[in-house]
Amino acid sequence: MTTIALSLQAVRARIERAAQAAGRSAAGISLLAVSKTFPASYIEDAFSAGQRAFGESYAQEAVKKITSLSHLPVDWHFIGPIQSNKTALIAERFAWAHSVDRARIAARLAAARPAALPPLNVCIQVNLSGEGSKSGVTPGEERELARTISQLPRLRLRGLMAIPEPTPDVALQRRRFALLRELNEGLATEGHAVDTLSMGMSDDLESAVAEGATIVRVGTAIFGARETL
Numbered sequence: 001m002t003t004i005a006l007s008l009q010a011v012r013a014r015i016e017r018a019a020q021a022a023g024r025s026a027a028g029i030s031l032l033a034v035s036k037t038f039p040a041s042y043i044e045d046a047f048s049a050g051q052r053a054f055g056e057s058y059a060q061e062a063v064k065k066i067t068s069l070s071h072l073p074v075d076w077h078f079i080g081p082i083q084s085n086k087t088a089l090i091a092e093r094f095a096w097a098h099s100v101d102r103a104r105i106a107a108r109l110a111a112a113r114p115a116a117l118p119p120l121n122v123c124i125q126v127n128l129s130g131e132g133s134k135s136g137v138t139p140g141e142e143r144e145l146a147r148t149i150s151q152l153p154r155l156r157l158r159g160l161m162a163i164p165e166p167t168p169d170v171a172l173q174r175r176r177f178a179l180l181r182e183l184n185e186g187l188a189t190e191g192h193a194v195d196t197l198s199m200g201m202s203d204d205l206e207s208a209v210a211e212g213a214t215i216v217r218v219g220t221a222i223f224g225a226r227e228t229l
C-alpha cells in the first residue's frame with residue numbers, strides 16, 4: 001500500500017472510533033480529503049484507495065488539477081475564501097462550496113451555476129471564534145444569509161461550516177462545534193432542509209464527530225504536512 005492509502009485507512013479508522021464513541025453510525029460521516037497545495041498525483045493515489053471527495057482552497061490551483069483529472073469521477077468541494085472574481089470558476093467546476101459568507105457571493109454563484117449541472121451544494125461559513133481575520137458570518141447572521149440563499153436558483157443550502165481556532169483544549173473544541181450544531185438546528189427550525197455540518201480537521205475531528213459533524217475535512221493526516229505558502 002502507498003503511504004497515502006495507509007494514512008487514509010488510519011483516518012477512516014479514527015472516524016469509525018469517534019462515531020462509535022458518540023453512538024453514531026460512521027456511515028453518516030463523509031471524509032473530505034483536503035488536497036490543497038498537493039499535486040494531482042496525490043489525488044490519483046487517494047482515488048485509487050477509494051477516496052472520492054476532495055477539497056481545494058485556491059481556485060486557480062484547483063482548476064488546473066480538476067482539468068488534469070477530468071477522467072476521474074471526483075467530487076470537488078471548494079473550501080477556501082471565495083473572491084468575487086472566482087465565483088464563475090467555482091460555480092462551473094465544483095459540486096460544493098463550503099465557505100459562502102456573503103449574499104453577494106451567493107448571488108454570483110447562483111447566476112454562474114450552469115443550468116445543465118445539478119444545483120451547487122452550499123454551506124454557510126460561520127466564524128465561531130470571533131477572530132477578525134477569519135472568514136465567516138458572526139453567529140446569528142447565518143439566518144439572514146440562509147434566507148437569501150434559499151431564494152436563489154441553482155443553489156442548494158446544505159448547512160454550516162466552520163474552522164474554529166486550533167486549540168488542544170478538547171472541551172473548548174467541543175463547545176465550538178456544539179455551537180455550530182445548535183445554529184444548524186436553528187436553521188432547521190426555520191424550515192431549511194439542512195443536513196450538513198462541515199467541521200473537524202486533522203487535529204480535532206474526534207470532537208467534531210462527537211458534536212455531529214457530517215463532513216470532516218482532513219488534509220495533513222492524509223497527505224502530510226503542507227509547506228507554508
Ligand SMILES: *Cc1c(COP(=O)(O)O)cnc(C)c1O
Pocket residue numbers: 034036057079080163201202203217218219220221
Ligand atoms: C486546509 C484546510 C483543512 C485541512 O486542514 P488539516 O489540518 O490539514 O487537516 C480543512 N478545512 C479547511 C477549510 C482548510 O483550509
